[in-house]
Structures are given as structure tokens and as C-alpha cells.
Amino acid sequence: MPIEGIFVSGFVNLLFGKMTSFASSKLPTFEGIDTQLTNWTNMLSQIEAFLIDAEEKQLTDRAVNLWLDDLQDLAYDLDDLVDEFATEALQHKLKAKQPQASSSKVWNLIPNFKPRDVLFNFKMKSKIEEINTRLHNSFEQCSKLNLVKIVGTTPTPTTKTWQRPDSTSLFDEPHIYGREYDQRKIIELLVRGDESSHNNIGVIPIVGMGGIGKTTLAQMVYNDETVQKHFDLKAWVCVSDEFNIMRITKAILESVTSQTFSFNNLDQVQVQLKQALAGKKFLIVLDDVWNKKYSDWNVLKKPFNDGAQGSKVVVTTRDREVAGMMTTVELHEVNILSKEDCWSLFAQHAFANTCIDANPKLVSIGKEIVEKCKGLPLAARTLGGLLRSKVRDEEWINVLRSKIWDLPHTKSDILPALRLSYHDLPSHLKQCFAYCSIIPNDYEFEEEELVLLWMAEGFIQQQRDKQMEDVGGEYFRELLSRSFFQPSRTGKSSKFVMHDLINDLAQVVARETCFRLEDILKYPEQCKTIKKARHSSYMREQYEGMKKFEIFNKAMHLRTFLPFNLPSFLPFNLPYGVNCHLASNVPFNLLPKLRRLRVLNMSSYDIIEVPNSVGDLKHLRYLNLSNTNIEELPESLGSLYNLQTLMLRGCRQLKKLPTDLGNLIDLRHLDTTNAHSLKEMPLGIGKLASLQTLSNFIVTKDNGHWLRELGNLIYLRGKLCLSGLQNVVVPLDAREANLNDKKGLDVLSMEWSVNSDDSRDGRVETKVLDMLQPHKNLKELHIEGYLGIGFPNWIGDPLFSNMADLSLDNCGNCVSLPPLGQLPSLKKLYIKGMSVLKHVDHEFYGQGSAKPFQLLETLSFKDMPEWEYWYTFEDDKEVEPFTHVSELSIRSQRSSTIHSCQVSLHNKMSQTS
CATH class of the missing domain: 3.40.50.300 (P-loop containing nucleotide triphosphate hydrolases)
Known part of the structure; x- marks a missing residue:
């Protein structure tokens, strides 16, 4: 009997949404597909009415459990089929917008033309018939299983699920440890x-x-x-x-x-x-x-x-x-117990009837069992109580080798206690949590990392007034709030982990839908159900060949190919920049077989080429090639119309992006951070209207007008770097980038070439910088290589009330500094390479600013060869800037000239510390 049931309703609800969205998308449709969508929706609606009853009965009725298992598999296949139709329709729509050969022009003159690709329709016909048969059979099973229709409400449970025993104010622990x-x-x-x-x-x-x-x-x-x-x-x-x-x-x-x-x-x-x-x-x-x-x-x-x-x-x-x-x-x-306290609690129960000193072998095994408890008192107490009447080594070893979840329910409260948390989750969070079963124990993950994966798997749908990423963030924080995730204790504030027992719970509820490659290799009997698996993960090794991945030949419906790195898992320490070795034939052999992939991660491998067959992965939403040695991407990538996330971080050899990147109209995240060899952007970036992450936009010579394409990207958020700005020769192109409308940008970097060029016009650069004024929400601003003689008025404007970090680097023609003292939240200020600057006067502090730089903590001036004078309010006791500066760095060739100012600032710092 299964120890946890399947909850299909969440996925079925998402499937309804996708079919409805496709039906109303105004995309070209195929002959008969409208009727099929209606039939599928009606049939699923009828089946859905039985789900509440089925999901309640599955814990005690094996036949119902198997029916739900098959229904879940069917729902995945139907989802793939609808996705194929939607993708094909989108491809036809995009091609219709492109210039056609003369033989095709007649088609475009027919307003209601419905594309009928003979080969595509022939291929889909058999799939449609198979889905129809399976849906009909599934519906017929409902009556045979005596399932009851329940619509719109949750019934009184017909099957008694586990209830937490009532607590009382009394406790009978001889000693409480660690609290x-x-x-x-x-x-x-x-x-x-x-x-x-x-x-x-x-x-x-x-x-x-x-x-x-x-x-x-x-x-x-x-x-x-x-x-x-x-x-x-x-x-x-x-x-x-x-x-x-x-x-x-x-x-x-x-x-x-x-x-x-x-x-x-x-x-x-x-x-x-x-x-x-x-x-x-x-x-x-x-x-x-x-x-x-x-x-x-x-x-x-x-x-x-x-x-x-x-x-x-x-x-x-x-x-x-x-x-x-x-x-x-x-x-x-309340936090987990230390290893010592967890052992003491376990020993208190396990050795209650015997002398601990008389059983050194059991003590040794017991300490390994306690490792499994990961500081959870319930686990330590339960396992200790289970073993208190067992005195043979073999009995303790059996518990050590067995997953805690394999213990009989009558003897363990661990699974029911944690399962109650899962049972209380709404259906959309159940599938998000179950998906986390592919995350390795002790793996530290970030919110964004998980949300992007949930999006790619289709667990999150776009809402009218919210971005998918924001909805996914709400899902994540809800699971965090309910203690399914925990903040990492390694000091990384943005990292999270799952407790090992919560991780095991995820594996239990995910069942055959998810697998970890290591578990399959360890327990080969699990291969029987791998055909139904949709999501997989594995741990990277230093050298990997095709033999490791042979099992994937049986997982033809796989949606997720996700490797993980764990330092503690690897028997070697890779130097920075050295990747794991993957045999070159692996991607070429695997990708043609895994045609249903939605998540493909091949990051941190030493691969130098991506197979052209990646363009056949029509369902792909997430592609991560970060930290690889690839020099270019195949042009076929431009046909991945569903792609949402393209990660190219640290691809230091990458020289160009696919020409047809503008076709990827669903692309939301394009991360090329530290892809230093990338020298240009393809034409058409402005078509990517859903784009939110664009880490670097490169302006090259003779295409400075492409900067205006940014104007269409109204949803950009996070960090944006504009490089090659010396190539913008028409300032109005900068204005049309509409940075002022991009409320979600937190960090903005503007980079001109640091190499001085006689042909550069400082007046043009001043106008360009003025036109690139960002939204007032900006938190960080970095300007490098700018050769105008002054700064526009918006830099230092106190309306930039969130600006906390600002740097001016190699702005070699500027003769004065902007009024940065007016920025009310500024904490870090770095000024470097102002090679002609001689005076830092009142203007630096801001006109009429009574308390300039009140929150500034870090102040750095470097490489200022002409600097002669710095006004520091030495004689004005009412104005005390820099009262919170704790890090001060001043380096200038004229150190004697600046020495008195530096001493003055140090005196101020010592007085306020």
C-alpha cells in the first residue's frame, strides 16, 4: 500500500488553463483542433469531478491509486500534445510575418488561411486518437471504482487520514536536550x-x-x-x-x-x-x-x-x-538540535533499558543513525524508542540501511507528522514541492533558481496583473513560511536548503514522476517505472561518459535533465575555471532521444559545441550552458519558440548569439554575465517583449541605433549593463531606450571604452548620458570610461532616494563632481581615474544640503593625479558630512596636497566612532 497519494488536481487545473489559453490565443489553428480542445476540456472536466473523492480514497484503495497514477501520466502526455500544437501554430505565425518567397505570397492574401502541414497533421492524428482512447478509458474506470462526483467543495473525508494526536501541557521526558x-x-x-x-x-x-x-x-x-x-x-x-x-x-x-x-x-x-x-x-x-x-x-x-x-x-x-x-x-x-544534543536525546530512549557503556558496537551504529536525523528531535526520539528493545547489531544495522520512510507506520510517527504539512498544502504548491524531490540532500539553492525551473515545467501560469516570476516568488515564500525550506546556515543569506527528512518526504510524494540517477543505479529495480518519469537529476563527476547516461534511453518522456554540484560529493577539488569533463558524444547521442525536454542544464562542463539537434527540442523552456567553453550557439536555437530562460553566465569563449534570437518571443531571461568575448547583439532584441533579464546590451560600431530597441523591453528588472556606448552617435537613440520607464531595474552600469579615441565627441557623450536617465527606483549606478566634461543634472538628484552604491570610473575629462551629497541613501561611493579633476568644492556636497553623506559608510578616491584641493567643512561645525564613514581610501599622486583633508576626515571618523 502506498504511504502517500498522488495529487493530480493541480496539474489538471494547469492543463485546463493551457488549453483555454491556446484556444483564445488567436494563433493559426489546425483542422479539427478546436473540436479536439473542446472534447478534451469536457472529458477532463468530468474526470476532475471525481478527483476529490479519488485523492481521499487512494491511501486505502490500491486500484484508485493506480488509476490516479495512470491519469497523471495521461495528463502529462496531453499537455505535451497541446504544447506541440501551440508551438507549431506559433511557428506558422512568425513565418507569416517574415518576407516570403514569391510562391508563398498568394497564401498571405488569404485572410482565413489555416496552415495544413500534411506531415505534421499525419503525425498528430495517431497521437490524438491515442489520447482520446485513454481519456475515454479513464472516464469509464470512474464508475468501476465507485468514485463519487464532488464539484466545487471539499467533502468530509470518507477515509480517515492521519491526525496529529492531541497535545497536553504535561511532558514526560526525563531530560530535554539543547533547548x-x-x-x-x-x-x-x-x-x-x-x-x-x-x-x-x-x-x-x-x-x-x-x-x-x-x-x-x-x-x-x-x-x-x-x-x-x-x-x-x-x-x-x-x-x-x-x-x-x-x-x-x-x-x-x-x-x-x-x-x-x-x-x-x-x-x-x-x-x-x-x-x-x-x-x-x-x-x-x-x-x-x-x-x-x-x-x-x-x-x-x-x-x-x-x-x-x-x-x-x-x-x-x-x-x-x-x-x-x-x-x-x-x-x-526553533532550530534543529546540535549533533551532540541529538545523540543525547536518541541515547536517552534507545539505551533506557541497557547500559550504554556495555554496548560500544550499538553506540557506533547509533551515531550513524543519528546522522540521518539531521537534528530533528522527533526523528531522534522515535528511532531511539524503536530500538530500545532491540539488542542485536543486525536489528540496528537494518534501521541504519533502511530509509526512515520504510519503517512501519505503527512504529514511526515521523512520516505522518511531516506528511500533515504536505496534506495541508494547496494543490499548486504540492506539485512544486514534489518537484523538489530531485534536489540533492544538503544542496543550497536560491529562490530565483527554483522559480525559473517551476516556470519551465509549467507549474506557474501568467496572471493578468502579475509576472510569472512574482507568482513563483509567492509560491517559494509560502513553502518557506511553512518550513518546507530553511535558510542556509552557512552564512549565505540568499541560499536555502531542505531538511533531509523533508527532502525524503518530497521523494515519497513524487513517486515515479521524479528520479535521481544515483538512486536508480543503486536500486536497479526502480527501472521498471522509469518510462513514466518526467523529471530527473544527477550528481556531476569529474569524468562522465555515455555509459553513465544509458538509463535515459528508457526515459523517453523526460522533461528535466538537471545535474547538480555538491562540493562534499565530489572526490576532488576543481580549481576555479576548470569544469567537469563530459564525453563529446553524450549531448549528440542524448538530445535526439529526449525530445520532450523542458529543462536542459549542461552548465559547468568542458563542452565546446552544442548539437544542432537542440533546435528540435520544441518544448524547451530552460537552457543553461553557463561556464562552458562554447564559442557559438547553433542557429537552430532560434527555433526554440517556447524558450523562457537562456543562461550563458561565464561563457568566456562565446563570441556571438544566434542571428534569429529575436524569434524567441517568450524569452524572459538572457544572462550573459562575464561572457567577455561576446562583442555584439543580434538584431531583433527589441522583439523580446517579455524579456526581464538582459545582463549586457552591447552597442557596436555602426549599430548605435540598435540601442533604441531597449525601448520595447518594458519589463526589464535586476541588473543591466550597457557597454560600447561610445558607438552611440545620435543621442536620440539613447532617449528611445526609455530607461526612465524601467521601474524594475536595480543596478545599472554604463560603459564607454576606456581607450581614448580622438574621434570621440565629449558633447555627444554628455547628451547620451543625459538621455539614459534611469527610473528613480535605481539602487546602484556605475559609470565607466565616460569622456564628457561634466555630468547631467540627474546624477546626484535627491529624488534617487534608493541609490545606495555609486561609482565613477575613468571619467577622464570631467572637471567637477556631481552633487552626490544630496543622495539620501548613499552608502558606498567609489571615484577613480578622474585625471583632470583639481578641486572638490561645495558642489560635491549639494546646494542647500544641510547634512550631506549622512549614511555614507565607504568612501574611496583613487588615481587623481591633478587633485589639489578638497573642501571638508573644517571651519563649519554645523555641517558634518561623512559621520558614518568606516572605510576610507584616498590615493593620489599629490598626496601632500590631500594629506590635511585626509587627516580631517580621520579625525571626524574617530570622534563619531
Whole structure:
């Protein structure tokens, strides 16, 4: 019997959206496809009505589980078929816009012409017939399985799923390990005065993943002697996933009064509770809260308001959003146990009946088992309890070698406890989480990295008022809020990880849909189901040949080809810039067989060529070739009309992009960061109206007017570098780039050639820079190689209130600095190579700016050969700039001239430190 079910409804809903989008897309259509789309939608709608019942029964009915398994496979195949039609239609539409040969011109004169590619239609006919047959059979199975139609609502479960046992305020652990700090911290929050002036009640959420020990910590605090004496009344209520206001209020009332009540009216219960709490300092613990409705919380807390000053409510929850909604004091996050504390907790249970010193072999095995627990107290306690009656080495080794999830449910609470979190997820998040099963244990990932993959897999749909990336970010943060992801503890603030047991849970719920190559090689029996697999990953090795990838010949429906790097996995340390070796025949052999790929990652390999067959991957949405040695991309890449993300970071040998790149009208991210050999952009970048990431736009000689193509890219965000600006000879081309409208840009770099050229006109460059004024949201600005004699007025404008980092590099003709002291948020300022600058006067600080450079932390002047004078307000005690500067670097050939200013600044720094 499966230990977790399949949830198909989320994918089916996405499929409805795709078919509807295609039907209304105004793309050229094929004979009969409109009828087919209608038939498929109607049939799926009928099947969908059975899904709620099926997904509830699957845990106990194997036949239903297998039906859902087949339906999921069918939904994937239907999705691929619809995608083929949409892609073919898009190709016809694009070709119709291009200049046609004379023999084709007659076709364009027929307004309602529907392209009928004989070969394509013949190929699709058999696929359509197969899908129709499978859909019909799937629908017929519904009645045979006695499934009930349920539309528009979630029923009362017909099958009892696992419920978290009710908690109580009592705990029976002989000793609690690793929670001394947490206990002290929460007690301090409980007994100190209330911070809220408008409310007597302080709410303290305890947050963490399932099994982390939130309830145990709350029990410790609840029973602490200091807490006992501090509060007049106490109550403990296990809330769990059903937030029944009547039940919770009544439980609190009976707890604080030690009486039983038979009220069935919420108003009566709340009035009684209000009277019981009035004027009393109370502590209420609400254990295991899931409800996010602010209105419910507002109703529940009404009787609390008459309590005495200093009354507290402690809430335990897995969800940060719940915590954020309820908190008034301070959120307390519970972290995993240290390895030593986890071992102590395990040993407390495992060796309760024996002497630990008498079993050195079991101790050795036990410490390896504890490694599997990864600091999760529930796992340590459960496995320790499971082994306390076992004394033979073989029994402990069996647990060590077995995945924790393989333990019988009757003996392990780990899976049910964590599965409850998964069961509570909405369907669209279930498939996003299940997809994470291909992420290796301990792999550190970024939000953007995962969101782009979800987008490519079709898990996120464009919404009318939101970009897909923003919707995906909301999905990510929701899973983070619910503790499925955790911030990395390696000090990288933008990195996240999955706890090993959460990762195992993802593998359980993903089942045959996802696989890791290492697991298949380790357990060959899993190859039987690989034909249904859609998503795969593997760990890179130093040398890889075709033999490693032979298994992919059986995974013909694969959508995801995703390698990962883990430093701890590799038995070697690769020097920077040295990639893993991939046999040259691997991509040439693999790609023609994996025609359904949507994600292809071949980054960090030493490949020098991409097969032309990549252009046949019509479904491809994500292509990552970063840090490879490729010199050019095949022109066939221009036919990947569905491509959303093209990653070329660190492709240092790459010299050109495909000529037809402008055909990729769905492209949203083109990252060529550090592709230093790339010298030009192909014509047609302006057609990529969905583009958000364009790391570098290169202007070359005789095509300076191409800069105006940026005007169409209204969704650009993040970082943008404009290089080769010395080639812009008509300033109006810069104006038409419309940088001022691009609200999403955070970082802007403008680069002119650092090599001086007598033909360059400083007046033109000044006008170009003026015309390239960005939006006021900009956070960083970097200007390099500019040869105008001054700066436009927008540089230093205080309306750029977010500008925190600014650098002026090798602006060799500028005789003065802009009024940068007016930028209210500026923290870092770097000025270098101002070779003719002699004076830094009042203008640098800004006219009328009473407190210039108040937030500046880093100030650097380098390579200023003519610098003679710097006004530092030495005699004006009312104006004190640079009061927060902690890093000061001043290097100039005329060091004696600047010395007094430098001493003055150092004195200011020492006075304010």
C-alpha cells in the first residue's frame, strides 16, 4: 500500500488553463483542433469531478491509486500534445510575418488561411486518437471504482487520514536536550512587561518545521516554576488543523475555571470567558495553529482583552504567515538540535533499558543513525524508542540501511507528522514541492533558481496583473513560511536548503514522476517505472561518459535533465575555471532521444559545441550552458519558440548569439554575465517583449541605433549593463531606450571604452548620458570610461532616494563632481581615474544640503593625479558630512596636497566612532 497519494488536481487545473489559453490565443489553428480542445476540456472536466473523492480514497484503495497514477501520466502526455500544437501554430505565425518567397505570397492574401502541414497533421492524428482512447478509458474506470462526483467543495473525508494526536501541557521526558537557550528566551518574553500600549495581551509565536520540538518547548515553559508564579490563570489548548472557535474558546474557559459547560452558543461562551479572565494575568498556549484567517483570530481573542497587563498567549505553528498575523511581542524560531544534543536525546530512549557503556558496537551504529536525523528531535526520539528493545547489531544495522520512510507506520510517527504539512498544502504548491524531490540532500539553492525551473515545467501560469516570476516568488515564500525550506546556515543569506527528512518526504510524494540517477543505479529495480518519469537529476563527476547516461534511453518522456554540484560529493577539488569533463558524444547521442525536454542544464562542463539537434527540442523552456567553453550557439536555437530562460553566465569563449534570437518571443531571461568575448547583439532584441533579464546590451560600431530597441523591453528588472556606448552617435537613440520607464531595474552600469579615441565627441557623450536617465527606483549606478566634461543634472538628484552604491570610473575629462551629497541613501561611493579633476568644492556636497553623506559608510578616491584641493567643512561645525564613514581610501599622486583633508576626515571618523 502506498504511504502517500498522488495529487493530480493541480496539474489538471494547469492543463485546463493551457488549453483555454491556446484556444483564445488567436494563433493559426489546425483542422479539427478546436473540436479536439473542446472534447478534451469536457472529458477532463468530468474526470476532475471525481478527483476529490479519488485523492481521499487512494491511501486505502490500491486500484484508485493506480488509476490516479495512470491519469497523471495521461495528463502529462496531453499537455505535451497541446504544447506541440501551440508551438507549431506559433511557428506558422512568425513565418507569416517574415518576407516570403514569391510562391508563398498568394497564401498571405488569404485572410482565413489555416496552415495544413500534411506531415505534421499525419503525425498528430495517431497521437490524438491515442489520447482520446485513454481519456475515454479513464472516464469509464470512474464508475468501476465507485468514485463519487464532488464539484466545487471539499467533502468530509470518507477515509480517515492521519491526525496529529492531541497535545497536553504535561511532558514526560526525563531530560530535554539543547533547548536551554530557547526556554530562557521565551520565559524572559513571558515575564517581562507588555510592550503593547494599546492592548494588555502579548502574543509570542514559536515557529519551526514539523517535529522540531515546538510543543515540547511550550510544555517546558508552561510548567516552569517562574512562569507558574507569574500568572494567575493558565490554559493549554491543542488547536491542530481545525480552527473551531467555539471548541477552542470552550476549552480555554473550562481550563481556567476547572468546570464543565454545556453551552452551544459562541456568545455565551465568550461572555463567560471574558468574565473569568477580567483583571487576571493569564497565560494561554494555543498549540499547533494552522489557520490563516485574521478574522477568526480576531473573534477568538475578543475575551482576552480584559485580562490584566502582562497577560500572554503562546502560539506554536509551522507557518510563519500564521505567526506574523498573530504576533505582538516577538517571534521565536526553533532550530534543529546540535549533533551532540541529538545523540543525547536518541541515547536517552534507545539505551533506557541497557547500559550504554556495555554496548560500544550499538553506540557506533547509533551515531550513524543519528546522522540521518539531521537534528530533528522527533526523528531522534522515535528511532531511539524503536530500538530500545532491540539488542542485536543486525536489528540496528537494518534501521541504519533502511530509509526512515520504510519503517512501519505503527512504529514511526515521523512520516505522518511531516506528511500533515504536505496534506495541508494547496494543490499548486504540492506539485512544486514534489518537484523538489530531485534536489540533492544538503544542496543550497536560491529562490530565483527554483522559480525559473517551476516556470519551465509549467507549474506557474501568467496572471493578468502579475509576472510569472512574482507568482513563483509567492509560491517559494509560502513553502518557506511553512518550513518546507530553511535558510542556509552557512552564512549565505540568499541560499536555502531542505531538511533531509523533508527532502525524503518530497521523494515519497513524487513517486515515479521524479528520479535521481544515483538512486536508480543503486536500486536497479526502480527501472521498471522509469518510462513514466518526467523529471530527473544527477550528481556531476569529474569524468562522465555515455555509459553513465544509458538509463535515459528508457526515459523517453523526460522533461528535466538537471545535474547538480555538491562540493562534499565530489572526490576532488576543481580549481576555479576548470569544469567537469563530459564525453563529446553524450549531448549528440542524448538530445535526439529526449525530445520532450523542458529543462536542459549542461552548465559547468568542458563542452565546446552544442548539437544542432537542440533546435528540435520544441518544448524547451530552460537552457543553461553557463561556464562552458562554447564559442557559438547553433542557429537552430532560434527555433526554440517556447524558450523562457537562456543562461550563458561565464561563457568566456562565446563570441556571438544566434542571428534569429529575436524569434524567441517568450524569452524572459538572457544572462550573459562575464561572457567577455561576446562583442555584439543580434538584431531583433527589441522583439523580446517579455524579456526581464538582459545582463549586457552591447552597442557596436555602426549599430548605435540598435540601442533604441531597449525601448520595447518594458519589463526589464535586476541588473543591466550597457557597454560600447561610445558607438552611440545620435543621442536620440539613447532617449528611445526609455530607461526612465524601467521601474524594475536595480543596478545599472554604463560603459564607454576606456581607450581614448580622438574621434570621440565629449558633447555627444554628455547628451547620451543625459538621455539614459534611469527610473528613480535605481539602487546602484556605475559609470565607466565616460569622456564628457561634466555630468547631467540627474546624477546626484535627491529624488534617487534608493541609490545606495555609486561609482565613477575613468571619467577622464570631467572637471567637477556631481552633487552626490544630496543622495539620501548613499552608502558606498567609489571615484577613480578622474585625471583632470583639481578641486572638490561645495558642489560635491549639494546646494542647500544641510547634512550631506549622512549614511555614507565607504568612501574611496583613487588615481587623481591633478587633485589639489578638497573642501571638508573644517571651519563649519554645523555641517558634518561623512559621520558614518568606516572605510576610507584616498590615493593620489599629490598626496601632500590631500594629506590635511585626509587627516580631517580621520579625525571626524574617530570622534563619531
